[in-house]
Amino acid sequence: MGRDVDSELVAAGERRIGWAARAMPVLTALGERFAAERPLDGLRIAACLHVTAETAVLMGALRAGGAEVALAASNPLSTQDDVAAALAGYDVAVHALAGVDRATYYRHIHRALDIGPDIVLDDGCDLVNILHTERTELLDGVTAGCEETTTGIIRLRQMAAEGALRFPVVAVNDTRTKRMFDNRYGTGQSTIDGIMRATNTLLAGKTVVVAGFGYCGRGVAERARGLGARVVVTEIDPVKALDASLQGYDVRLMREAAPAGDVFVTVTGNRDVIRGEHLAVMKDGAILANAGHFDVEIDVRALDDLAVDVHHGVRPSTDEYVLADGRRLLLLAEGRLVNLTAAEGHPAAVMDMSFSAQALAVAWLAREGAELAPGVYDVPEEVDVEVARLRLAAAGIEVDVLTGEQERYLHSWRLGS
Numbered sequence: 001m002g003r004d005v006d007s008e009l010v011a012a013g014e015r016r017i018g019w020a021a022r023a024m025p026v027l028t029a030l031g032e033r034f035a036a037e038r039p040l041d042g043l044r045i046a047a048c049l050h051v052t053a054e055t056a057v058l059m060g061a062l063r064a065g066g067a068e069v070a071l072a073a074s075n076p077l078s079t080q081d082d083v084a085a086a087l088a089g090y091d092v093a094v095h096a097l098a099g100v101d102r103a104t105y106y107r108h109i110h111r112a113l114d115i116g117p118d119i120v121l122d123d124g125c126d127l128v129n130i131l132h133t134e135r136t137e138l139l140d141g142v143t144a145g146c147e148e149t150t151t152g153i154i155r156l157r158q159m160a161a162e163g164a165l166r167f168p169v170v171a172v173n174d175t176r177t178k179r180m181f182d183n184r185y186g187t188g189q190s191t192i193d194g195i196m197r198a199t200n201t202l203l204a205g206k207t208v209v210v211a212g213f214g215y216c217g218r219g220v221a222e223r224a225r226g227l228g229a230r231v232v233v234t235e236i237d238p239v240k241a242l243d244a245s246l247q248g249y250d251v252r253l254m255r256e257a258a259p260a261g262d263v264f265v266t267v268t269g270n271r272d273v274i275r276g277e278h279l280a281v282m283k284d285g286a287i288l289a290n291a292g293h294f295d296v297e298i299d300v301r302a303l304d305d306l307a308v309d310v311h312h313g314v315r316p317s318t319d320e321y322v323l324a325d326g327r328r329l330l331l332l333a334e335g336r337l338v339n340l341t342a343a344e345g346h347p348a349a350v351m352d353m354s355f356s357a358q359a360l361a362v363a364w365l366a367r368e369g370a371e372l373a374p375g376v377y378d379v380p381e382e383v384d385v386e387v388a389r390l391r392l393a394a395a396g397i398e399v400d401v402l403t404g405e406q407e408r409y410l411h412s413w414r415l416g417s
């Protein structure tokens, strides 16, 4: 019986991975190139990433390149269990299960580190953090790492500034092909997808409050507006706030937005963006979702304190908090990443670019990593350009090439108007 269930899970995971791979022509082509060139031969990689079908395609490419790979989840709720089961067939040591508690989540990261990595891949800096605090005996063996998200880069830059970071890390997040597409289009679409799957709410005519107008926030705002919502933006950066205002969004203080909003999305990378004072004045039925990396943007403890009753699971990924006066606030995904918990994360076509940059960055680190001093590095520009070029080629789109004259014009200060 158990075996049947397992083999069904594996088959479901394989179908899901196959479906994702169809939308990932660049990473698939890189996997084929890696299989021929074996740029990662003999390397041990410990990865802490969302265990999704797209990650499985990346793991396949790394394995094809010759690496031995161990994978833990970068979020306790985002693991696709069928994919985790199927990954065993790729010969990847997977330590992840959806819905585990905090202690198990960290134990899984330790198990992935047990591989004794040469290279680490992280999404949010939890693995790198554990390496520098609890697994320091492994640090000498680590040549380099990659970081996938904004929050992770912020933590790494702080480590580097304090002289605590012990190896070079490439900021995959900061490539143009990641930030412009993954953070904006990926988070934009999948966050709205998560809210709709969880609540089936009609967004047309609703007031959607987006906290944070960075790369992700503008994607969420654009998609919500596209579905007919009135979008209110809250910011702390005057330039971003001005940009939002000139794009036609209603920019307000959270204090003012709180009683007006029907749906709230936090995507700031900061903590306590929605606090008790905001929760206390929200409308009956207000929906609270977070798309920022950690579950600290909505003060869930304050929500707990305000509530006289909590109904868990009134809908998938939806908990209803009943306040003393009978108002109900709906918290999605326990305040964790709504797009990865209530939906399936970014569409594969978007992850094709982020993970192709990641795979090329790993190959680059395998060649150059030992020469680099500890610190946070940009992905080489040629990696960014190559990912975009391959993606355009897969879509059959060509771009113009500079003429010799144009090249000279752009690079010479002697040539005037």
Ligand SMILES: NC(=O)c1ccc[n+]([C@@H]2O[C@H](COP(=O)([O-])OP(=O)(O)OC[C@H]3O[C@@H](n4cnc5c(N)ncnc54)[C@H](O)[C@@H]3O)[C@@H](O)[C@H]2O)c1
Binding pocket: 149, 150, 151, 152, 182, 183, 187, 211, 212, 213, 214, 215, 216, 217, 234, 235, 236, 237, 240, 267, 268, 269, 270, 272, 273, 291, 292, 293, 294, 337, 338, 339, 346
């Ligand atoms: N859900 C996903 O799949 C996904 C994908 C990529 C990144 N992320 C995460 O989303 C978060 C944002 O990433 P980004 O690339 O948009 O970062 P970003 O730096 O481009 O944008 C964050 C914005 O939030 C603003 N901000 C900070 N504190 C605020 C506050 N208290 N109130 C209102 N605005 C505030 C900042 O001024 C900034 O404009 C990070 O935690 C990142 O790791 C999530």
